Amino acid sequence: xxxxxxxxxxxxxxxxxxxxxxxxxxxxxxxxxxxxxxxxxxxxxxxxxxxxxxxxxxxxxxxxxxxxxxxxxxxxxxxxxxxxxxxxxxxxxxxxxxxxxxxxxxxxxxxxxxxxxxxxxxxxxxxxxxxxxxxxxxxxxxxxxxxxxxxxxxxxxxxxxxxxxxxxxxxxxxxxxxxxxxxx
Amino acid sequence: xxxxxxxxxxxxxxxxxxxxxxxxxxxxxxxxxxxxxxxxxxxxxxxxxxxxxxxxxxxxxxxxxxxxxxxxxxxxxxxxxxxxxxxxxxxxxxxxxxxxxxxxxxxxxxxxxxxxxxxxxxxxxxxxxxxxxxxxxxxxxxxxxxxxxxxxxxxxxxxxxxxxxxxxxxxxxxxxxxxxxxxxxxxxxxxxxxxxxxxxxxxxxxxxxxxxxxxxxxxxxxxxxxxxxxxxxxxxxxxxxxxxxxxxxxxxxxxxxxxxxxxxxxxxxxxxxxxxxxxxxxxxxxxxxxxxxxxxxxxxxxxxxxxxxxxxxxxx
Numbered sequence: 001x002x003x004x005x006x007x008x009x010x011x012x013x014x015x016x017x018x019x020x021x022x023x024x025x026x027x028x029x030x031x032x033x034x035x036x037x038x039x040x041x042x043x044x045x046x047x048x049x050x051x052x053x054x055x056x057x058x059x060x061x062x063x064x065x066x067x068x069x070x071x072x073x074x075x076x077x078x079x080x081x082x083x084x085x086x087x088x089x090x091x092x093x094x095x096x097x098x099x100x101x102x103x104x105x106x107x108x109x110x111x112x113x114x115x116x117x118x119x120x121x122x123x124x125x126x127x128x129x130x131x132x133x134x135x136x137x138x139x140x141x142x143x144x145x146x147x148x149x150x151x152x153x154x155x156x157x158x159x160x161x162x163x164x165x166x167x168x169x170x171x172x173x174x175x176x177x178x179x180x181x182x183x184x
Numbered sequence: 185x186x187x188x189x190x191x192x193x194x195x196x197x198x199x200x201x202x203x204x205x206x207x208x209x210x211x212x213x214x215x216x217x218x219x220x221x222x223x224x225x226x227x228x229x230x231x232x233x234x235x236x237x238x239x240x241x242x243x244x245x246x247x248x249x250x251x252x253x254x255x256x257x258x259x260x261x262x263x264x265x266x267x268x269x270x271x272x273x274x275x276x277x278x279x280x281x282x283x284x285x286x287x288x289x290x291x292x293x294x295x296x297x298x299x300x301x302x303x304x305x306x307x308x309x310x311x312x313x314x315x316x317x318x319x320x321x322x323x324x325x326x327x328x329x330x331x332x333x334x335x336x337x338x339x340x341x342x343x344x345x346x347x348x349x350x351x352x353x354x355x356x357x358x359x360x361x362x363x364x365x366x367x368x369x370x371x372x373x374x375x376x377x378x379x380x381x382x383x384x385x386x387x388x389x390x391x392x393x394x395x396x397x398x399x400x401x402x403x404x405x406x407x408x409x410x411x412x413x414x415x416x417x418x419x420x421x422x423x424x425x426x427x428x429x430x431x432x433x434x435x436x437x438x439x440x441x442x443x444x445x446x447x448x449x450x451x452x453x454x455x456x457x458x459x460x461x462x463x464x465x466x467x468x469x470x471x472x473x474x475x476x477x478x479x480x481x482x483x484x485x486x487x488x489x490x491x492x493x494x495x496x497x498x499x500x
Contacts, residue, residue: 018212019209022208022209022212023262023264023265024262024264026200026205026208027199027200027205027268027271027414030199030200030204031196031197031199031200034197034198035192035195035196035197036195038197039197039198042197042200043200043204043207043208044218046200046208047207047208047211047212047217048211048217048218050208050212051211051212051215051216051217052217054212054215055215093194093195118190119194122187122190122191122194123194126191137191138191138195140188141188141191141192141195142191142192142195142196142368144368144369144370144371169187169188172187172191173187176187176190
């Protein structure tokens with residue numbers, strides 16, 4: 001017999017199916033928010049994402065797309081309420097000198113050095129993107145969403161996802177001094 | 185490394201701890217948003233509970249309860265949840281210098297007469313560039329140059345009364361290249377699945393086998409180890425065996441595949457049911473349809489001890 005969860009014992013509590021959604025997606029949502037706002041803030045905002053999702057789940061339309069995209073849309077809206085904190089984070093990341101790898105194979109050290117040297121430019125490039133471009137770029141980079149999922153999460157046309165992503169990546173590459181075709 | 189990989193490297197954070205995950209559950213049950221309050225009294229939510237929309241979305245049901253002492257989380261434990269717990273446990277481990285010597289004591293069992301059961305002590309650096317064993321006379325013997333061949337040492341044969349290294353396992357990714365691996369679990373799954381030939385089976389099977397090799401052979405940076413566990417949880421057909429037993433007779437929780445791999449055996453990656461740290465790997469021969477009894481262990485390696493030490497030949 002399955003043991004009763006705490007939620008089962010709460011009158012009007014959380015339905016079992018939503019508990020499954022939480023367990024399946026919380027870490028992904030947390031990782032996305034932590035990447036944008038930092039880990040401490042992510043603990044609260046990731047939980048808020050699911051509290052809001054639970055409140056709204058009656059209005060969720062499965063026909064419009066997967067629940068994962070819907071959750072990332074809620075998370076992105078919450079992140080938007082912390083734009084200044086996000087900008088501060090990027091500025092801080094651009095200033096912090098990453099720890100050097102302690103010895104190791106020469107190739108690995110060289111690739112780490114190349115990435116570390118780009119850190120300030122990368123952080124500044126992210127801070128300078130428009131909010132819309134940054135949302136799309138980071139939903140790809142941190143959440144691994146497809147273009148269709150991003151379209152559903154942000155309620156924007158599919159074509160707009162591609163154009164914003166392309167612009168964002170070009171700007172970042174230009175800031176890093178890279179040229180050439182962008183590989184999808 | 186393209187700009188997306190660089191962004192991940194710049195922004196990636198550790199996965200949430202079990203404590204954070206648990207606090208989130210409490211907040212959802214309380215319907216409370218805003219900053220965490222450690223000793224807040226729960227507020228009963230007044231929300232409509234029609235669950236049909238989320239059920240239709242294909243949500244996975246999980247009974248998130250703590251099981252009785254000595255057992256893993258009771259009820260149904262999904263591979264995703266186990267992966268997150270193992271990832272959180274891995275992320276909390278201290279960084280290990282690539283050149284750090286690690287003492288390993290393994291129990292290995294097979295069904296073949298050529299390789300009987302044995303307990304082996306050996307030492308490797310975290311990056312497997314060097315390996316050493318100690319003879320019955322107490323002399324330290326070294327193998328070196330493994331990284332240039334993309335190999336890691338595997339104890340196979342007895343030499344001078346001690347199990348030593350005469351087998352080498354070619355790993356699909358050199359330690360030096362770990363930093364360039366994709367960082368998101370999905371991208372890591374896709375990348376790893378392409379490294380072994382398709383003759384070994386579906387891409388999910390190949391991913392599982394590579395992850396098992398990498399987790400066992402290397403002492404990877406904690407964050408990367410965590411990503412491997414997260415990738416493991418996303419493999420198609422992955423499931424959980426909450427009654428796994430390693431070749432040392434210890435009970436654990438295992439990642440396993442629903443269907444046997446190409447050779448008709450079922451591989452398992454077994455973690456400690458309390459700490460969620462890697463405990464063992466095993467290969468099972470599934471039951472014949474219609475027959476009773478558990479699957480038979482065809483081969484397995486139980487990690488009895490794995491500890492950083494100051495040098496080869498030094499025991500903890």
